[in-house]
Structure formats: structure tokens, C-alpha cells
Amino acid sequence: xxxxxxxxxxxxxxxxxxxxxxxxxxxxxxxxxxxxxxxxxxxxxxxxxxxxxxxxxxxxxxxxxxxxxxxxxxxxxxxxxxxxxxxxxxxxxxxxxxxxxxxxxxxxxxxxxxxxxxx
Amino acid sequence: xxxxxxxxxxxxxxxxxxxxxxxxxxxxxxxxxxxxxxxxxxxxxxxxxxxxxxxxxxxxxxxxxxxxxxxxxxxxxxxxxxxxxxxxxxxxxxxxxxxxxxxxxxxxxxxxxxxxxxxxxxxxxxxxxxxxxxxxxxxxxxxxxxxxxxxxxxxxxxxxxxxxxxxxxxxxxxxxxxxxxxxxxxxxxxxxxxxxxxxxxxxxxxxxxxxxxxxxxxxxxxxxxxxxxxxxxxxxxxxxxxxxxxxxxxxxxxxxxxxxxxxxxxxxxxxxxxxxxxxxxxxxxxxxxxxxxxxxxxxxxxxxxxxxxxxxxxxxxxxxxxxxxxxxxxxxxxxxx
Numbered sequence: 001x002x003x004x005x006x007x008x009x010x011x012x013x014x015x016x017x018x019x020x021x022x023x024x025x026x027x028x029x030x031x032x033x034x035x036x037x038x039x040x041x042x043x044x045x046x047x048x049x050x051x052x053x054x055x056x057x058x059x060x061x062x063x064x065x066x067x068x069x070x071x072x073x074x075x076x077x078x079x080x081x082x083x084x085x086x087x088x089x090x091x092x093x094x095x096x097x098x099x100x101x102x103x104x105x106x107x108x109x110x111x112x113x114x115x116x117x118x119x
Numbered sequence: 120x121x122x123x124x125x126x127x128x129x130x131x132x133x134x135x136x137x138x139x140x141x142x143x144x145x146x147x148x149x150x151x152x153x154x155x156x157x158x159x160x161x162x163x164x165x166x167x168x169x170x171x172x173x174x175x176x177x178x179x180x181x182x183x184x185x186x187x188x189x190x191x192x193x194x195x196x197x198x199x200x201x202x203x204x205x206x207x208x209x210x211x212x213x214x215x216x217x218x219x220x221x222x223x224x225x226x227x228x229x230x231x232x233x234x235x236x237x238x239x240x241x242x243x244x245x246x247x248x249x250x251x252x253x254x255x256x257x258x259x260x261x262x263x264x265x266x267x268x269x270x271x272x273x274x275x276x277x278x279x280x281x282x283x284x285x286x287x288x289x290x291x292x293x294x295x296x297x298x299x300x301x302x303x304x305x306x307x308x309x310x311x312x313x314x315x316x317x318x319x320x321x322x323x324x325x326x327x328x329x330x331x332x333x334x335x336x337x338x339x340x341x342x343x344x345x346x347x348x349x350x351x352x353x354x355x356x357x358x359x360x361x362x363x364x365x366x367x368x369x370x371x372x373x374x375x376x377x378x379x380x381x382x383x384x385x386x387x388x389x390x391x392x393x394x395x396x397x398x399x400x401x402x403x404x405x406x407x408x409x410x411x412x413x414x415x416x417x418x419x420x421x422x423x424x425x426x427x428x429x430x431x432x433x434x435x436x437x438x439x440x441x442x443x444x445x446x447x448x449x450x451x452x453x454x455x456x
Contacts, residue, residue, distance in 0.1 A: 004122055004126070004230070005229040005230050006224050006225075006227065006229070006230065007125070007126065007129070007230065008125065008129065008230050009224040009227055009230070010221065010224065011129040011130075011132070011133060013217055013220045013221055013224065014133055014217070015132060015133060015136055016217075016220070017213045017214075017216065017217040017220075018133070018136040018137060018139075018140055019136070020212075020213055020216065021140060021209050021210070021213045022139070022140050024209045024212065024213075025201045025205050025206050025208075025209035026140075026198065026201055027198070027199065027201060028145070028198035028199070029194075030145055030149075030187065030190060030191060030194065030198075031145065031148065031198055033187075034139060034148055034149065034152050034187070035139075035140070037152060037179075037183070038136050038139065038152075038155065041155070041156070041159050041179075044159070044163075044171070044175075045129075045132075045159065045162065048162075048163055048166045048168045048171060049166060049230060050228075050235070050237050051166070051167075051168070051237065051242075052166045052167060052230065052231055053231060053232075053233045053238065054121075054230075054231030054232075054233070055231075056167055056233075057167055058167045058168070058169045058339070059167070059245075059246065059257075059258040059259055060169075060256050060257045060258065060259075060337075060338060060339070061246075061249075061250055061256045061257075061258060062256065067233070068167075068246050068258070069166065069167035069168070070237060070238055070242040071242065071245055071246070071258040071259045071262055072237075072241055072242055072245065072262060073168075073237070074168045074170055074171050074259045075170075075259055075262045075263045075267060077168070077171050078170050078171050078174050078259070078263065078343060079263070079270070079271060079274040079343065081171065081174045081175055081178050081179065081343075082174060082178060082274070082278060082343045082347070082428060083274050083277050083278060083281075084178075085178045085179075085182060085183050085186075086277065086278045086281030086282070086431065086435075087277075087281055088183060088186070088187075089186050089281060089285055089435045089439075090281045090284045090285055090288075092186055092187065092189075092190040092439070093284070093285045093288040093289050093438075093439075094288060095190055095194060096190060096193050096194065096288075096289060096439075096442060097288050097289065099193065099194045099195075105194045105195070106198070106199060
């Protein structure tokens with residue numbers, strides 16, 4: 001059982017690294033945004049895991065003695081999710097504009113064209 | 120038992136993430152991302168974060184997938200495989216970073232520990248005092264809308280800004296002729312089953328959004344979730360009966376106005392308490408008793424959040440789908456030439 005005490009954090013790091021890997025190796029910009037959202041979700045999982053108390057329940061008060069999990073990370077992450085979708089939408093809009101300007105959303109092709117334009 | 124589900128769900132998340140990384144078809148990756156969000160929502164329920172799970176299910180699995188798909192439609196479905204040396208280099212960088220981070224976890228408090236530092240300072244105050252200070256059972260809503268109301272105000276402004284940003288990047292395309300609108304037929308319009316089922320589903324979804332909006336004080340829910348669910352119902356309608364039909368009711372000018380109105384409501388409540396001699400967003404002066412004032416303040420502020428979130432989601436969706444329509448029409452014209 002003691003091996004599992006940090007299990008959630010290890011998974012968080014694994015997910016974060018998968019997201020990071022996608023962002024740095026894939027050239028397609030939509031794929032990069034997908035990687036970024038995996039990265040983002042891993043941070044959400046980190047926060048929420050930290051707030052959990054064993055045997056606790058959701059922080060909605062009701063009469064009697066109960067153990068509640070920490071509500072603060074929940075608040076931070078809840079707003080982060082909605083802000084995350086808003087910024088992702090902005091990123092996607094940029095991708096669409098890049099495609100219209102360069103005819104491609106592959107990073108290498110865009111950079112190549114940019115270099116040719118500068119010559 | 121709880122731990123077993125935890126291990127299983129997180130394992131599933133890793134498997135999905137690996138699949139997202141390895142598939143070359145963007146359509147598959149995007150659908151897998153939707154699945155990934157849904158699994159993480161299930162995980163959040165397990166972690167007692169019901170409000171977060173609610174938001175993740177509505178946003179991540181619903182709206183986000185949809186936006187990614189519209190973007191993919193505009194840009195192409197397949198991606199080239201990354202070069203070998205790039206993959207190798209990426210793997211090295213990622214492994215080194217990962218090992219360093221793993222080293223960091225050795226000092227973290229144990230999972231589920233009720234004496235870890237995070238549980239020590241603010242949380243006990245919120246959990247023990249919020250009932251008498253704010254007077255509503257859902258602590259997450261108390262913290263979101265009252266204790267950390269200023270934060271949430273900032274986040275609402277960020278959402279509005281993102282909406283404005285999307286409009287600035289994609290919104291102002293050349294005006295289309297009005298007869299053009301009638302010629303646009305929604306691609307799913309001839310699907311009888313979808314039409315009937317969606318007609319049955321949309322009113323309950325809208326009603327549910329309102330329930331989530333106003334019941335957020337007592338159960339999971341609130342402005343953020345309600346806004347997204349409300350927008351999802353309209354988007355469902357738009358997808359099946361045609362975006363131009365939905366836009367006749369939710370006119371561009373009106374939803375832009377609503378997006379700003381939500382922030383305005385939020386800010387005005389803050390200003391009102393400010394002018395009544397208290398701190399910005401201290402609602403206790405809004406009514407005769409402080410607790411009653413808090414109730415009013417939270418309700419108004421959540422309403423502001425709900426209106427802004429719903430309007431911005433609609434703005435973003437309409438802007439993207441207008442681009443898709445335009446692309447298709449241009450494609451038709453090119454073929455005719």
C-alpha cells in the first residue's frame with residue numbers, strides 16, 4: 001500500500017511528460033494544442049489529488065460530523081478549466097489564421113516559407 | 120477499493136494520452152482527447168471534486184472537442200510523422216525533466232494525508248466558518264463567488280477577452296449576402312432521428328442549465344457550468360438545424376452585448392459594495408443582514424458569470440462555424456470555375 005502513496009503524483013508527471021513530448025516533437029499545430037491540453041489536465045489532477053483526504057467527502061456541508069476534502073484547489077481548478085477552453089479557442093483561431101496565411105499548419109513548412117520570404 | 124478505482128482511472132488516462140500521441144489521424148486524436156476529458160471528470164468525482172468534474176465534463180468533453188473539430192475541418196486531418204532525430208531528442212528532454220520531477224515527489228506529503236500543509240491554513244477556516252459567514256452549504260461556491268470573488272472576476276474578464284480575441288482573429292470577415300444564408304443547409308438536417316431527439320432534448324438541457332445556475336449554492340454547479348451547458352444546448356440546435364437559424368435568435372450584436380453585460384453585472388455588484396463603504400465585492404452590505412447580503416451577492420455574481428460564459432462560448436462557436444461555411448462556399452465557387 002505504501003507504494004501507492006505517491007502514485008497519483010507519478011501519474012501526473014507521466015501525463016505531463018506525454019503532453020510535453022507532444023508539444024516539442026510534433027510539428028502539427030493542432031496536435032501541439034492537444035498536447036498542451038494534456039499537460040494542462042495533468043496540472044489539474046495534481047491540484048485535485050493534493051486536496052483529497054482519505055475517507056473524505058465532497059465539500060458540500062450537511063449536518064453532522066464529516067471529513068470534507070479541501071475545497072480551495074477545486075475552486076482554482078474549476079475556473080482554470082473554463083479559462084483553459086477560452087485560451088484554447090484563441091489558440092485554435094490563431095491556427096486557422098496561420099493556415100490561411102501560409103497554406104499549412106505544419107511548423108517546419110511555416111518556418112521554411114518565412115525564411116524564403118526573408119531572402 | 121477507492122484506491123483501486125484511482126489506479127484504474129489514472130492508468131486509463133495514461134493509455135489514452137499515449138494513444139493521442141501516437142496516432143497520425145487528427146480526427147482520432149481529437150476524439151480521444153474528448154474521452155480523456157471524460158475519464159478525468161470521472162477521476163475528479165473520485166477525488167470529491169464534484170464541481171470540477173461537472174465543469175470538465177461539460178467543457179472538456181463537449182465544447183472543447185467541438186472547437187478542435189471545427190478547427191481541424193478548416194486546416195486538414197492528417198499530420199506528418201515527426202522526424203526520427205526530433206523524436207529521439209524529445210524523448211531525451213522529456214525523460215530528463217520527468218526524472219527530475221519524480222525526484223521532487225519524494226518530498227511531497229502522502230496522498231490522502233489529512234495533516235499535509237495544504238490542509239492546514241485556509242481550508243479549515245472555509246469548512247468551519249463559511250456556514251456562519253456566508254450561509255450556503257456548497258463551500259466551493261462560497262469560496263468561488265465570495266471569499267475569492269476578486270479572482271473569479273479576473274477570470275470572467277479573461278474569458279471575455281478570449282472571446283474578443285477570437286472575434287478579432289476570425290470574426291470580421293467580409294459581409295455575406297443575405298440570400299447566401301438561405302442556401303446554407305445544415306449538413307445534419309436530413310437526419311430525422313437526430314432532429315426529433317434533439318428537439319426533445321434541447322428544452323430539458325436548457326432547463327437543466329438554469330437549475331445548475333440557481334442550485335449552485337446547495338449542490339455542485341454555478342455560473343461556469345450553467346453557462347457552458349446553456350451554450351451547449353444552443354450549439355446542438357445550431358448543428359442540427361443550421362447555424363444561420365440559431366443566429367437569427369442569438370444575433371451577433373446581442374450575444375456580444377451579453378458577453379460584456381455579464382462582466383458588467385459582476386463589476387457593478389463589486390462597485391456597489393465598494394460605494395456602500397465596504398471592500399470591493401464584500402457583499403454583506405447588499406441587504407439588511409450580512410448573510411442575506413452574501414446570498415444576493417453570490418446569486419448576482421454567478422448570474423454575471425453564467426451570462427458571460429454562455430455568450431462567449433456562443434461567440435466562439437459561431438465565429439468558427441462561419442469560417443467553415445465560408446470555406447465551403449469558396450470551395451464550391453472554385454469548383455464551378
